[in-house]
Each structure stands twice: as C-alpha cells, then as structure tokens.
Amino acid sequence: MxxxxxxxxxxxxxxxxxxxxxxxxxxxxxxxxxxxxxxxxxxxxxxxxxxxxxxxxxxxxxxxxxxxxxxxxxxxxxxxxxxxxYPTPPKPVRPPEAERSAAVATAKVEALAIPKDLETLHPRVKAWIAEHRKEQKEREQESRRRRHETWWTSRLLSDLTARDLYRFCVTSAIFTGVEKAGGRIEKSPVTGRVTFLIATHAVECSIVEKLVKSLKQRDETRKWTAYPDHHQSGLDSSGFLRVSITTYLNGHQRQWIESQKIKMDGLLPEIVGAIMAAGPILEEQKREREEREKRYREEEARRYEARRLREIDDKRWNKFRGFAADWENHDKLLLFLAEVERRALEEGNACVGDIALSDWIAWARERAESLDPLRQGAAEMFSAISRVSQWS
Known part of the structure; x- marks a missing residue:
C-alpha cells in the first residue's frame, strides 16, 4: 500500500x-x-x-x-x-433472507403488466373509481338543490384525469403483484399512501405523481388531477410517477421514478420484489431491536445487582463500625465503672431509690458488658454482620 x-x-x-x-x-x-x-x-x-x-x-x-x-x-x-x-460509509447489504424473498417475488410477477382497461383493475382501485363517481353524483345533486342559495354553492367534483387513471392502473398492478407474491394490502387510501402487510410487518409505500415547481397560476397547476386537495398547491405534474418505500428499512428504502427512458412497466417486478423483501428486513430489525432491549435489560439487571451489593456492603461496613464504636464505649464504661466501684467501697453499700448501690453497679456492669461485640467471639460478630440485607 x-x-x-x-x-x-x-x-x-x-x-x-x-x-x-x-x-x-x-x-x-x-x-x-x-x-x-x-x-x-x-x-x-x-x-x-x-x-x-x-x-x-x-x-x-x-x-x-x-x-x-x-x-x-x-x-x-x-x-x-x-x-x-470522513470516509463514505459502505452501502448497507440486504440480509440473505431479504434477497431470497426479493428474487422469489420478482420471479412470480415477471409477467406483471399495467392494466389496459378499467375493467381489469384491482378491486381496491375499482372501489376508488366507484367512490369518486358516487361523490361526484352527490355533489351534483346537492348543487341542484341549492342552486337558488347564492350564499353557498357546492364545488363540483372534476372527472378523473388521464394522470389519475394512469396512477390507478399502476397502483392496481402493484396491488396485484404483491398479493400474487404472498403479501396483503392493509390500507389503500386513494391518496396513494398505501400499506402492505408482509410477513406480519406493515410496509408503507407511496405511489404518487412526481410533482415539480410550476410558474402557472394556481388553478392551472391543479387541473391535472381530480384530487387537487391531496397535493401541495403551486406544484404541477411532471408527467411521471414516483413509487417509494417509506417505512424505515435500515437504509434499504427504495425509490423508483419514471422518466422518458424508464417506464413503470419495466419496474413493476423490481418494485414488488423490494416490497416483499421489506418483510425479512423488518423481521431482522425486530430481532436486533429485541436483542438490544434484552442486552439493555440484562445490563440494567447487572447494574441493579451491583448497586444492591454495594448497598449491602456499605450497611455491613456501617454495622462493623457500629460494633467498633460499641467496643470503644464498652472499654470506656468499664473504666468509669471501676472508678464508681472504688468510690462505692468508700461510701458503703448505701440504698439508692430502694435499690442497693451494689445492685446499681451490677446493673451498669451488665449493660456495659452487653456492648462488647466480641463477648461471644469474632465469628458470632461477623455472623451478625452477614445477616445484614438490603432492607435491614
């Protein structure tokens, strides 16, 4: 090198x-x-x-x-x-299971094509058209009923445009391909932000028009679709679709954009394969997440146990120090008691509060002796220390 x-x-x-x-x-x-x-x-x-x-x-x-x-x-x-x-990080590599899923799915839908007529559309997409016609008819009827109410007029719903229908047809093909490859359609709003269920995992995708900035007037830019409210104002259709996987896949999210040279027909098998591959990727993410959580719990348990043992050790040490203080007090008390006995001999065995002075001295000696932590031996002292727990 x-x-x-x-x-x-x-x-x-x-x-x-x-x-x-x-x-x-x-x-x-x-x-x-x-x-x-x-x-x-x-x-x-x-x-x-x-x-x-x-x-x-x-x-x-x-x-x-x-x-x-x-x-x-x-x-x-x-x-x-x-x-x-900084070196450029390497591109993420899909797990082997995801590669296999993509290959199998791509092979299953190799002949997948965009429908040529509305009769062969996927049932979910047909429902969009039926719902649009129904709402269009309802608005027309409402407008006729209120035609004399000049303060309120219902905005009529435009007919579906060529771009709308093309997006519907492409979406229909993707729906059909995913189901043929073994996936399910979880959510299918007409906006194109759909959700598939792949191996129990939700995979969100966007099948929408690629928009571009436009210098046209606002009303002119919205004529390409019957759903102007679904799109940001001031943007116009580019004449091409954008399909993307929006669910986070550890850097494996894919996006496909049509162009003059790249047509959606040729991208369909690859798109379906990538959607199906998202299932194993999400399963791998789930496994890694569970492993991280398990390691975190284990580390938390280790930290808790170390903290518990430290607390017990500190309490045992305090217990030992307490015994040392008792032993020191015991010796001091015995010295003091010896002086008391010496003076008591001089004073005689007087009676104090109906109790003889000698009995008082015996009581004090018994209490002083009880402070000696070694009166039953060192082993017994440490046995008492060993019984100290976290909750003592």
Whole structure:
C-alpha cells in the first residue's frame, strides 16, 4: 500500500499535506484511499483553496509532455488550515433472507403488466373509481338543490384525469403483484399512501405523481388531477410517477421514478420484489431491536445487582463500625465503672431509690458488658454482620 492507507475513521489533513498529496497521484486514486469519491475530494480541495491537477494533467505527464504545476496560495481569511476527511460509509447489504424473498417475488410477477382497461383493475382501485363517481353524483345533486342559495354553492367534483387513471392502473398492478407474491394490502387510501402487510410487518409505500415547481397560476397547476386537495398547491405534474418505500428499512428504502427512458412497466417486478423483501428486513430489525432491549435489560439487571451489593456492603461496613464504636464505649464504661466501684467501697453499700448501690453497679456492669461485640467471639460478630440485607 502507498504512504496513505485507507482509514476507517476520519483523517485530519492540513492544506499543505493535502496539496502535496493531490500532486502525487490522480485525484480519483487518492480519493479511494480516503474512502470517498473523487468529486467529494475535489470539493474538499475547493473549500480549502487547494489547487489540484486539471483534467488531462496525468495523461500528459505520462506521455512526457510538458505540464504546469500550481503553487499553494497563502491561506485567506475564512479558509480552514486543517479538515477532517470522513470516509463514505459502505452501502448497507440486504440480509440473505431479504434477497431470497426479493428474487422469489420478482420471479412470480415477471409477467406483471399495467392494466389496459378499467375493467381489469384491482378491486381496491375499482372501489376508488366507484367512490369518486358516487361523490361526484352527490355533489351534483346537492348543487341542484341549492342552486337558488347564492350564499353557498357546492364545488363540483372534476372527472378523473388521464394522470389519475394512469396512477390507478399502476397502483392496481402493484396491488396485484404483491398479493400474487404472498403479501396483503392493509390500507389503500386513494391518496396513494398505501400499506402492505408482509410477513406480519406493515410496509408503507407511496405511489404518487412526481410533482415539480410550476410558474402557472394556481388553478392551472391543479387541473391535472381530480384530487387537487391531496397535493401541495403551486406544484404541477411532471408527467411521471414516483413509487417509494417509506417505512424505515435500515437504509434499504427504495425509490423508483419514471422518466422518458424508464417506464413503470419495466419496474413493476423490481418494485414488488423490494416490497416483499421489506418483510425479512423488518423481521431482522425486530430481532436486533429485541436483542438490544434484552442486552439493555440484562445490563440494567447487572447494574441493579451491583448497586444492591454495594448497598449491602456499605450497611455491613456501617454495622462493623457500629460494633467498633460499641467496643470503644464498652472499654470506656468499664473504666468509669471501676472508678464508681472504688468510690462505692468508700461510701458503703448505701440504698439508692430502694435499690442497693451494689445492685446499681451490677446493673451498669451488665449493660456495659452487653456492648462488647466480641463477648461471644469474632465469628458470632461477623455472623451478625452477614445477616445484614438490603432492607435491614
């Protein structure tokens, strides 16, 4: 490998170092060692005001032709002296089970095609058309009933346009393909934001018109559809559909956009395969999530147990310290009691509160002796400490 190796993490370079590197080898080869694209490295050079060889420089140099090398200009205000170059993360790889599901589904719907007439549409899509006709008729009747009420007029519902019907036909084909591949349709609103049920997992998809900004008047931009309220105002139809999987799939979300060269007919098997592959991907996400939750619970249990043991240990230590304090008090009390006995001998066995002085001394000695934690031996003292619990 060259003097610059591929780094897993970011690499910090200065203007001077980057300038030296870009004049040692072609930009695209250097970019590979940084783990980014040549275009990305060129943008970094532009931001840092680092000149790099122009197009054709290396070919001329290899051919022995004269070439011009630039100098590094002085750093201007606002230009960074150093920068961190982050490698582009690798593209996520679909799990093997998802690849198999996609392949099987694609094979099952290889001959899938967009319906040519409304009679062969999927029942769910036929229901959209029937509902539109019903609402259209109801509005017309309501408008006739209220035609003399000048303060209120019901907006009539436009006929379905060619773009509406085309979207319906494509959606019908996708519905049919998903069901043929083993999936189910969970939600199918006329807006095109549909939900499939793949291997018990909900997969949300968007089958909608690709919109573009338009300079037309607001009313003109909304004539391409009978559902203007479903779309953002000020946008117009591009004449192409956009199909996308909107459920998060760990970077495996897919999107398909028609163009002059790419037609939806040729994309249908791939779309259905990707939708079916979402089931195993979501199952893998679920498994990983459950494993993370399990590890979290286990870690929480370990932390709780460590905290519990620390609390018990602290309480046992406090118990031991309490015994030490009792032992110290025991010795002090016995010294004091010895002085009491000495003076009692001088005073005689007087009676205090109907109790003889000797009995008082015996009572004090018994209480003082009870403070000795070692009166039954060290083992018994530590046995008492061992019985301390979290709730003691």
């Amino acid at each position: 060259s003097d610059l190796t591929v780094h897993q993490g970011p690499r910090r370079v200065s203007r001077e170092e980057l300038f030296k590197l870009v004049w040692q080898k072609p930009l695209i080869r250097l970019a590979e060692e940084f783990g980014i694209s040549g275009n990305g490295l060129a943008k970094i050079c532009d931001r840092m005001d680092v000149p790099y060889p122009p197009r054709g420089y290396w070919a001329k140099k290899e051919a022995g032709k004269p070439v011009v090398a630039f100098r590094l200009p002085p750093r201007k205000d606002g230009i960074l002296q150093t920068t961190d170059i």
